[in-house]
Amino acid sequence: MDFLRNYLDKIKPHFEAGGRFSMFQSLFEGIETFLFVPNKTAQSGVHIHKSIDSKWTMSIVLVALLPCLLFGMFNTGYQHYLSIQESPGFLMTFIYGFLAVLPIIVVSYVVGLGIELAVAQWKGHEIQEGFLVTGLLIPLIVPIDTPLWMIALATAFAVIFAKEVFGGTGYNIWNVALVTRAFLFFAYPSKMSGDHVFVRTEGIWGIGKGAVADAFSGATPLGQIGQASTSISITDTLGNPVNYWDLFWGFIPGSVGETSKFCILLGAILLLITGIANWRTILSVFAGGILTILLFNAIGSTPAMQINPLEQILLGGFAFGAVFMATDPVTSPRTQTGKYIFGGAVGVFAMMVRVLNPGYPEGMMLSILFMNSFTPLIDYYVVEAHIKRRQRRSKNILFSPVHSAFGSN
Amino acid sequence: MKFITLLYDNNPLDINMDQAIKIKKGLDIHLAGKPEETTKSTIVSPYYTVFPDDFSGFVPKVMVKAGEEVAAGTPLMYDKNHPSIQVVSPVSGKVATIERGEKRKLQSIVIQAEKTNRYLFFGKKNLKSLSPETIKESLAQAGILAFIRQRPYDCIVCPEDTPRDIFVSGFFSAPLAPNVEYIIRGREADFQTGLNALAAITSGKVYLSIRPDCKMQALKNAENVQIVSFEGPHPAGNASVQISHIQPVNKDEVVWTVNPQDVLLIGCFFRLGIVDMTRLVALVGSEVNETDRAYYPMIIGAGIQNLVKCSVTECIDLRYISGNVLTGTHIGANGSLHAGDNQITVIPEGDEVNDFLGWMKPDWIVNGINRWINPSRERTEYAPDARLKGGERAMIMSNEWDRVFPMDILPEFLIRAILGGDTEKMEKLGIYEVAPEDFALCEYIDTSKMELQKIVRQGLDQLKMDNRK
Numbered sequence: 105m106d107f108l109r110n111y112l113d114k115i116k117p118h119f120e121a122g123g124r125f126s127m128f129q130s131l132f133e134g135i136e137t138f139l140f141v142p143n144k145t146a147q148s149g150v151h152i153h154k155s156i157d158s159k160w161t162m163s164i165v166l167v168a169l170l171p172c173l174l175f176g177m178f179n180t181g182y183q184h185y186l187s188i189q190e191s192p193g194f195l196m197t198f199i200y201g202f203l204a205v206l207p208i209i210v211v212s213y214v215v216g217l218g219i220e221l222a223v224a225q226w227k228g229h230e231i232q233e234g235f236l237v238t239g240l241l242i243p244l245i246v247p248i249d250t251p252l253w254m255i256a257l258a259t260a261f262a263v264i265f266a267k268e269v270f271g272g273t274g275y276n277i278w279n280v281a282l283v284t285r286a287f288l289f290f291a292y293p294s295k296m297s298g299d300h301v302f303v304r305t306e307g308i309w310g311i312g313k314g315a316v317a318d319a320f321s322g323a324t325p326l327g328q329i330g331q332a333s334t335s336i337s338i339t340d341t342l343g344n345p346v347n348y349w350d351l352f353w354g355f356i357p358g359s360v361g362e363t364s365k366f367c368i369l370l371g372a373i374l375l376l377i378t379g380i381a382n383w384r385t386i387l388s389v390f391a392g393g394i395l396t397i398l399l400f401n402a403i404g405s406t407p408a409m410q411i412n413p414l415e416q417i418l419l420g421g422f423a424f425g426a427v428f429m430a431t432d433p434v435t436s437p438r439t440q441t442g443k444y445i446f447g448g449a450v451g452v453f454a455m456m457v458r459v460l461n462p463g464y465p466e467g468m469m470l471s472i473l474f475m476n477s478f479t480p481l482i483d484y485y486v487v488e489a490h491i492k493r494r495q496r497r498s499k500n501i502l503f504s505p506v507h508s509a510f511g512s513n
Numbered sequence: 514m515k516f517i518t519l520l521y522d523n524n525p526l527d528i529n530m531d532q533a534i535k536i537k538k539g540l541d542i543h544l545a546g547k548p549e550e551t552t553k554s555t556i557v558s559p560y561y562t563v564f565p566d567d568f569s570g571f572v573p574k575v576m577v578k579a580g581e582e583v584a585a586g587t588p589l590m591y592d593k594n595h596p597s598i599q600v601v602s603p604v605s606g607k608v609a610t611i612e613r614g615e616k617r618k619l620q621s622i623v624i625q626a627e628k629t630n631r632y633l634f635f636g637k638k639n640l641k642s643l644s645p646e647t648i649k650e651s652l653a654q655a656g657i658l659a660f661i662r663q664r665p666y667d668c669i670v671c672p673e674d675t676p677r678d679i680f681v682s683g684f685f686s687a688p689l690a691p692n693v694e695y696i697i698r699g700r701e702a703d704f705q706t707g708l709n710a711l712a713a714i715t716s717g718k719v720y721l722s723i724r725p726d727c728k729m730q731a732l733k734n735a736e737n738v739q740i741v742s743f744e745g746p747h748p749a750g751n752a753s754v755q756i757s758h759i760q761p762v763n764k765d766e767v768v769w770t771v772n773p774q775d776v777l778l779i780g781c782f783f784r785l786g787i788v789d790m791t792r793l794v795a796l797v798g799s800e801v802n803e804t805d806r807a808y809y810p811m812i813i814g815a816g817i818q819n820l821v822k823c824s825v826t827e828c829i830d831l832r833y834i835s836g837n838v839l840t841g842t843h844i845g846a847n848g849s850l851h852a853g854d855n856q857i858t859v860i861p862e863g864d865e866v867n868d869f870l871g872w873m874k875p876d877w878i879v880n881g882i883n884r885w886i887n888p889s890r891e892r893t894e895y896a897p898d899a900r901l902k903g904g905e906r907a908m909i910m911s912n913e914w915d916r917v918f919p920m921d922i923l924p925e926f927l928i929r930a931i932l933g934g935d936t937e938k939m940e941k942l943g944i945y946e947v948a949p950e951d952f953a954l955c956e957y958i959d960t961s962k963m964e965l966q967k968i969v970r971q972g973l974d975q976l977k978m979d980n981r982k
Contacts, residue, residue, distance in 0.1 A: 110865045137904065141868035145899040149966045151838045151860065152542075157903020157960050161910065230904045274961075276906025382912065438911035438925055478858045487926050492940045494921070498763035 130224035134231040171367035176360035177201035188314030210244040234273030241281035246360025247301035268397040330465035351418035381431035389426035392451025426469035535825035536745030538919040545799040561814035567852040570668025586633030589936030605631035632787040667948035678717040686750030687837040691795035701731035703780030721816035799896030839953035863898025883945030914955035
């Protein structure tokens, strides 16, 4: 790879201060450090550093998201062909889904990275890798039929007002991807929930054209629960019943990346063994959610309250949120105890919104954003408790006769 | 009595000193280049350098002029805040240069050595007949008190203080650190005399920590001390970790910590009446030729040219470190052994390496997975270079540092308090218990590549200044 290194060294002066392309210095640096590990050596402090850095961390999260993304593409195609009652084979199904999802990914990255780059150049620092993950999370948590201009607008809003104004990656209070979704959710509610947004029924560039079946209804399982007035049996878009395995593998309509619990599980395993996601958060989200559902089951006065815990956690974005959103280290508490409290509360509130508010079939986004706001407060009290314990220790030792006796025992 | 004990929570006094204290959090970094347990010829150097910065908190006032003749033990400078604390010349000879940097800050004093070392004779002393004040006074006069550190602030001690306890770590756990048992072998009498002197100074106890598998009688059965054994990975050998597990430092308490090589220095001083700064130094690191990885007797301040000549890898840029890779000082090939260091480490600098898409390489993923399977240990020996391997970022990952920080302190919040300059918070979060070296492992594993030891040092200095006012 010497030729590449030589080439970079040759063009580097143009991008440095005073050079012809100095306005693109951040971009150049981003590409350079992507291609080659920077060989800057330690000037103070420890002389060796572990080879994991922020790029590595973000890349692992991207890899963890891959199964969800690939399955999400397939499922987009699968739901489409189900709606027009065709079965064109695995490849065509995937290609359709790929063509449907790709533009969202492109728009999200172009808008978000564009803003990041501009800010990095403006402030004169390196590009921060945070958006690499956010940029892929956004396509995975929106309905497939969200118009691209809305995605662009929402992404720009979230990156600027939920991240950059706070100082960039590492300083934001709310999860940026979820702020994007929340922006869409409140600004364009008709495009973010209901029966017409989670399954794309039109063809793309002539692929997958066909008449939509008469029996078709694009309601997601959670949408069906929300609308149900008596007892519920969840069905797919054509009215056939679905079983737990369909929910687990993910052959149901929903936001692009959230449907397959199997793929989420794969991602979770990778995040846990690399230590990037904290198991305490994930565990307590599920614990909080399941306990809340058990409580509702015990009351059981509405149809939504009768859904059992297993079904509830297999539905909607609960698992996806628990694994990829609640564990965001920047917006969740930084103390271990705080993580339990945060996770538990996310689980409880998500299920409460789901079950008690028929207007919002899914509560995960609101619940996580809500708890994000409380993160500093949770940390504050955990740290205060730690300080109190330390002070008690010092008082005990200072004012206790044991201390003076200790010297001679 | 029992009732009072019940009031304690996590009472450190409850520990059973006969059982080993287990340190669970931490990380043993297995670097290539361990030393053989053999002693090679003494390293002599034409010049010896004394660095005032080695004595943290020491504000130097020079007492000699260039060209002046000195003996080993002649004072070179004293501390402006505590004039009785002096730093003395390690060898006899002539003061060659007094180097000053910006704002005339004293950088170093270089001594041109004579062929044979002439020692200033302080007189042999019988410890039993001396009061604690006299012991401290004579140690200060001989320039040895400057080698002792105190908590809080991890700085030189104040001679007027009577330390609550004194802590001597009888083993090193840092990467490639020398074996204390090997260093003490043959100098058992000096070691015990040194411990006796320390025991006479403190109002409490002298705690000597050892590994449970320690075989050496001089350590395991040392007299006048409380032996505590520690199991577990680095930083089990750090004084702060040991103190926090034995009896933590609270506000307004002062404890002292002494390096085992300095215990030998103290012992030798009382037994022979001279200041002999010769110590066994391990030459280690992946870039040292295998046959040369051994122990060398050296005097503090000695130039390392004769040590590393013909014994290191050629043709690549090297980094010479006085001390270990975590806390040592970056010295060049012409550098000198700093006070308080027991090893010279040589590793590749790495500035010539071009790692294409390095952050995607599988061994980096394996690194991450390894951490999960066996958090306290990396599997294989490896030979890292000095690259940062990433850019500096904001604190993103949480609880990363907790895994290698075995004290009842929230490292991340302490660092935040220091960065915010919030002295009250720093005190509450336990800054009095820590030294910069305790954050070295955090700095090593940190994905956001922050300079934590530097931050902690700044925090300690700021606090010391505020409290003096």
